[in-house]
Amino acid sequence: MSKTKISVNKKSEMAAKINKILFDNMVTILFIVLCIIEIILSGQSAYFILNELVARIARNSFLVLSLIIPVIAGMGLNFGIVIGAMAAQAAIIAVAHWQIKGILGFLLCILLSTPLAILLGYITGKLLNKTKGQEMIASMIFGFFANGIYQLIFLLLIGTIIPMKDPVIVLSSGVGIKNTIDLSGSIKYSLDNLIKLPLSITLAIICFGFMVYYLWKYIKKREKKNLFVSLLFIIAGGCFAVIYNYEFMLNKINVPIATMLLILALCFFNNFICSTKLGQNFKAVGQNMHIAGVSGINVDKVRVNAIIISTVLAAWGQLIFLQNIGTLNTYGSHEQVGMFAIASLLIGGATVTNADNKQAIIGTILFHTMFIVSPMAGKNLFGNAQIGEYFRVFVVYGVIGVSLGLHAWKNQYEKNKLMKQ
Amino acid sequence: MKKFNKLLNRLGIARIIIILFFIALCILAVVIKLPISMLLSETIMRTGMYGILVLAMVPGIISGTGLNFGIPIGIICGLVGGLYSIEFNLNGFTGFFTAVAISIPLAAAIGYGYGLLINKVKGSEMMVGTYMGFSAVSLMCIGWLLIPFNSPAIKWPIGKGVRVTISLSERYAKVLNNFMNFKIGEVEIPTGLILFLFINCLFMWIFLRSKSGVTMKAAGDNPKFAEASGINVDKCRLRGIILSTVLGAVGIIVYAQSYGFYQLYQSPMMMGFPAVASILIGGASTNDAKISHVLVGTFLFQGLLVMALPITNEIVKEGDLSEIVRIIVSNGIILYALTKAGGGEECE
Numbered sequence: 001m002s003k004t005k006i007s008v009n010k011k012s013e014m015a016a017k018i019n020k021i022l023f024d025n026m027v028t029i030l031f032i033v034l035c036i037i038e039i040i041l042s043g044q045s046a047y048f049i050l051n052e053l054v055a056r057i058a059r060n061s062f063l064v065l066s067l068i069i070p071v072i073a074g075m076g077l078n079f080g081i082v083i084g085a086m087a088a089q090a091a092i093i094a095v096a097h098w099q100i101k102g103i104l105g106f107l108l109c110i111l112l113s114t115p116l117a118i119l120l121g122y123i124t125g126k127l128l129n130k131t132k133g134q135e136m137i138a139s140m141i142f143g144f145f146a147n148g149i150y151q152l153i154f155l156l157l158i159g160t161i162i163p164m165k166d167p168v169i170v171l172s173s174g175v176g177i178k179n180t181i182d183l184s185g186s187i188k189y190s191l192d193n194l195i196k197l198p199l200s201i202t203l204a205i206i207c208f209g210f211m212v213y214y215l216w217k218y219i220k221k222r223e224k225k226n227l228f229v230s231l232l233f234i235i236a237g238g239c240f241a242v243i244y245n246y247e248f249m250l251n252k253i254n255v256p257i258a259t260m261l262l263i264l265a266l267c268f269f270n271n272f273i274c275s276t277k278l279g280q281n282f283k284a285v286g287q288n289m290h291i292a293g294v295s296g297i298n299v300d301k302v303r304v305n306a307i308i309i310s311t312v313l314a315a316w317g318q319l320i321f322l323q324n325i326g327t328l329n330t331y332g333s334h335e336q337v338g339m340f341a342i343a344s345l346l347i348g349g350a351t352v353t354n355a356d357n358k359q360a361i362i363g364t365i366l367f368h369t370m371f372i373v374s375p376m377a378g379k380n381l382f383g384n385a386q387i388g389e390y391f392r393v394f395v396v397y398g399v400i401g402v403s404l405g406l407h408a409w410k411n412q413y414e415k416n417k418l419m420k421q
Numbered sequence: 422m423k424k425f426n427k428l429l430n431r432l433g434i435a436r437i438i439i440i441l442f443f444i445a446l447c448i449l450a451v452v453i454k455l456p457i458s459m460l461l462s463e464t465i466m467r468t469g470m471y472g473i474l475v476l477a478m479v480p481g482i483i484s485g486t487g488l489n490f491g492i493p494i495g496i497i498c499g500l501v502g503g504l505y506s507i508e509f510n511l512n513g514f515t516g517f518f519t520a521v522a523i524s525i526p527l528a529a530a531i532g533y534g535y536g537l538l539i540n541k542v543k544g545s546e547m548m549v550g551t552y553m554g555f556s557a558v559s560l561m562c563i564g565w566l567l568i569p570f571n572s573p574a575i576k577w578p579i580g581k582g583v584r585v586t587i588s589l590s591e592r593y594a595k596v597l598n599n600f601m602n603f604k605i606g607e608v609e610i611p612t613g614l615i616l617f618l619f620i621n622c623l624f625m626w627i628f629l630r631s632k633s634g635v636t637m638k639a640a641g642d643n644p645k646f647a648e649a650s651g652i653n654v655d656k657c658r659l660r661g662i663i664l665s666t667v668l669g670a671v672g673i674i675v676y677a678q679s680y681g682f683y684q685l686y687q688s689p690m691m692m693g694f695p696a697v698a699s700i701l702i703g704g705a706s707t708n709d710a711k712i713s714h715v716l717v718g719t720f721l722f723q724g725l726l727v728m729a730l731p732i733t734n735e736i737v738k739e740g741d742l743s744e745i746v747r748i749i750v751s752n753g754i755i756l757y758a759l760t761k762a763g764g765g766e767e768c769e
Binding site: 133148396 | 490538541542543549551553555556560563566567580582694733744745748749752755756759760762
């Protein structure tokens with residue numbers, strides 16, 4: 001009798017737990033379902049989707065991850081990463097002009113863009129300190145404003161005030177940079193092509209890595225669960241290794257290992273910084289600026305630092321993005337970067353006040369899956385690929401709008417509750 | 422000197438730069454012998470064209486919801502009204518006023534919904550508004566593909582959906598502009614257009630002095646005080662947003678009749694920004710606006726844009742400075758207003 005009661009209790013506890021998980025991850029689950037439906041509707045092959053997806057994850061994750069630190073510091077979603085992207089593009093234009101090839105060119109781009117991004121990040125941070133409470137709209141408008149300056153420099157000042165003679169990059173009139181710059185003579189694939197492995201081998205390595213991790217955990221804690229998990233991973237890893245020896249689509253998909261390692265390093269960096277003093281300050285300021293200030297933290301400086309880090313990371317992210325794309329759209333490549341990265345992060349379940357690496361990566365995967373399959377799904381459903389394309393644009397704006405709205409709503413609700421008390 | 426300093430303070434650094442830039446452009450225009458009369462008539466025409474969209478900012482600011490970046494929502498309502506007037510095959514003033522008549526109730530209804538939302542997100546109205554505007558525009562992109570229209574002027578000849586731009590040249594393009602227009606010397610005055618703007622401004626002026634308008638202003642100035650003295654702040658804000666949305670809808674029809682085209686799909690997306698910038702240049706802030714700010718701001722901003730293009734063409738042969746000036750000036754002034762609104766203090 002009592003036994004059944006306990007089991008019932010356990011059951012309802014489980015149900016409550018599941019309910020909570022479902023509720024907390026509502027957005028992500030919604031998008032998982034949406035992605036599955038769209039994949040089925042699109043009828044595209046797994047090879048095509050996976051191939052595109054791997055490329056897009058490598059291309060975009062870094063940018064999405066660069067958003068995390070300002071969120072921790074309580075500054076919301078940093079729409080100003082566009083400014084970092086502009087710094088990167090300025091560096092790329094210089095390197096394309098000097099025609100420095102391969103990884104050397106890429107490193108030079110990093111070298112050039114970093115100080116520029118630090119300077120621009122500093123300015124952005126100063127500005128956002130003047131617009132506390134409205135950081136997101138201010139960073140967005142500042143992005144637009146910086147775009148104007150960027151156009152002024154590269155469309156009018158190049159060739160008139162800044163001397164530059166290069167028939168490949170500069171417009172035929174001698175004033176202004178061309179609309180598109182082909183990077184195949186400079187940094188195209190410079191990072192991606194460093195190390196490349198088939199997806200099957202990559203997955204096998206990842207599985208073996210996890211196996212070692214859980215085995216180590218087992219040795220330390222002596223929990224049976226860990227041994228079991230590591231066993232699962234060794235089987236999975238073995239399967240992938242076997243697949244490598246046969247004709248299978250997983251072998252035809254190449255993974256840019258160097259790029260992925262950089263992304264992984266950034267994940268570790270984000271985690272690492274949270275454990276340092278700087279990171280603790282970010283958290284303190286993020287939770288309550290006033291209390292942080294009273295307890296002796298220089299709030300303004302901490303906020304500026306958060307934005308500088310984010311801007312520099314965004315610049316590197318844009319470099320990774322463009323070396324994969326291979327052509328620089330001088331006046332367009334940076335415009336949507338912020339929007340797409342923010343939408344990705346939010347789809348992963350992040351909010352204006354809470355974001356982590358896992359959400360960034362999951363969000364990137366879901367967002368880009370949707371991006372890949374939407375046009376075909378739209379075509380098969382409505383007979384018009386355009387609808388799918390507009391739908392994905394709508395999702396970008398919609399998810400940002402809804403999540404900002406929900407956040408503000410929650411704030412107001414809590415404030416009202418506090419006032420009533 | 423004191424008076425001068427006071428004036429400088431009131432104008433603010435951003436506005437001073439813009440005014441100086443405007444003056445510099447004027448001098449340059451004279452120096453390189455551009456036809457001043459043509460520039461002036463163009464500026465006047467564009468002031469009338471954009472005026473009502475800028476006027477739409479006033480009720481939003483007064484009612485305390487800040488700069489209404491969600492104006493694309495109103496614009497879409499106006500476009501729907503405009504398309505139905507073409508669908509009914511109407512021309513001239515009948516067509517124009519039918520478009521306005523259809524769009525007003527639509528905009529009021531949608532503005533009501535949008536206002537309810539805005540009341541739920543106090544403190545982040547601008548950010549949420551911007552993204553609600555963007556979402557509405559992109560959702561409507563799907564809408565334009567699916568709404569059934571039959572008029573061949575609207576539909577693509579083959580395939581589904583509505584054309585990207587719809588010409589009004591055979592219907593009611595420039596009906597307001599050409600209504601009783603006359604010339605002073607070389608300068609063309611589009612009487613109807615300017616008159617329509619002035620009538621709208623006058624209505625707004627009267628409204629702001631009516632009981633309803635005064636309570637709205639009180640609610641916007643100090644919501645807590647207003648609430649304590651028995652004003653329903655949420656209702657006032659709702660009224661402000663509805664009015665703003667309706668004016669946005671009327672504004673785009675006026676804009677389109679002067680421009681000669683309805684532009685659909687993605688084009689309404691960024692239309693809120695010049696409107697916001699104009700009223701800020703005129704001297705408004707995020708919580709205070711007057712009718713005079715609308716007129717002065719629109720004239721200054723449009724004047725800048727009109728002059729920038731031919732002047733750059735004289736100096737550098739390639740490149741469009743006008744577009745760059747638009748981006749820098751409009752976003753610069755918005756940024757400036759935001760820093761003044763926050764004022765470096767914590768928004769709790």
